[in-house]
Amino acid sequence: MAKEEKKGEAKEEGSVSPEAKAAKLVLVAVIVNLVIVFVGAGSTYFTRILYKRPAITEPTERDRLEKKYSDKDHKSDSTMVIFKPLTLNIATKPNPAKAADGTDSQLQGKIHYATIGFGIEIREASRKERIEALTPVITDRFLSMLGRKEMHELTSVQGRYLLRSQLIDMLNDVVGSQSGMGDEELITNVFFTEFQIQ
Numbered sequence: 413m414a415k416e417e418k419k420g421e422a423k424e425e426g427s428v429s430p431e432a433k434a435a436k437l438v439l440v441a442v443i444v445n446l447v448i449v450f451v452g453a454g455s456t457y458f459t460r461i462l463y464k465r466p467a468i469t470e471p472t473e474r475d476r477l478e479k480k481y482s483d484k485d486h487k488s489d490s491t492m493v494i495f496k497p498l499t500l501n502i503a504t505k506p507n508p509a510k511a512a513d514g515t516d517s518q519l520q521g522k523i524h525y526a527t528i529g530f531g532i533e534i535r536e537a538s539r540k541e542r543i544e545a546l547t548p549v550i551t552d553r554f555l556s557m558l559g560r561k562e563m564h565e566l567t568s569v570q571g572r573y574l575l576r577s578q579l580i581d582m583l584n585d586v587v588g589s590q591s592g593m594g595d596e597e598l599i600t601n602v603f604f605t606e607f608q609i610q
Contacts (some may be wrong), residue, residue, distance in 0.1 A: 473573040477580070477601065488602065489536035493544060497529030497606045500555055505560045524563045529606035532583060533599050543598070546590050553582055566609050576602050 502524045542593055543550075557578065565571040583599040 414576060415591060468570040468574055470569055470573060473570075473577065477577060480597075489535070489537050491534050491540050492531050492603075494531040495529060495547070495551065495554075495604065497527050498551065498555065498558075499525060499527040500559060502526050502558065502566065504562060504610075512532045526558060526560065526561075526566060526604060527608040528604065530579070531603045531605055532599050533601040533603070535600050539598060543587065546586060549590060551588055552585060553586055554579065557582060563609060572604070572607065576604070 532543070534540055558575075561571075561575070566575065579602045580599055583602070584597045588597050590598065
């Protein structure tokens with residue numbers, strides 16, 4: 413009998429009451445909920461407030477390009493090089509072209525075309541011949557860049573301004589690497605002379 417009383421006392425000392433278990437469970441739930449709330453609030457703060465990326469609009473993109481490529485010393489010496497309009501297929505995502513009967517003659521799906529002509533403004537008129545000599549390289553890089561674009565990227569105003577800024581960066585890269593001018597930004601602006609999407 414003494415052994416049974418000792419076992420009962422040991423069980424009472426080692427066991428936790430249901431109220432204490434419930435209190436611990438509530439405490440854990442509160443801590444987990446607080447962590448979730450803080451993580452959500454922190455991610456919202458960082459993505460929406462602290463690192464908010466401005467929308468690409470016509471005035472902001474014009475201002476950005478003007479600040480990036482403005483140089484008052486060479487404005488009077490600038491000149492233009494005009495490229496012929498180019499017609500090419502643009503990306504067919506999300507509807508890729510598929511052969512209806514296994515042959516290449518019949519295609520289903522939407523295939524889109526773009527006809528784009530542009531002119532580039534060069535900072536120094538004396539370097540126009542160098543740019544004209546790079547026309548095949550520039551055309552190839554432009555076709556590669558434009559062929560990866562989707563229709564919805566080219567039909568919006570923001571998409572055209574993004575294309576313009578990407579084209580300026582690409583042109584300066586090509587001119588800098590091919591003609592040995594280094595990091596000098598010779599191309600100051602791009603003007604679209606024709607822009608048709610079908």
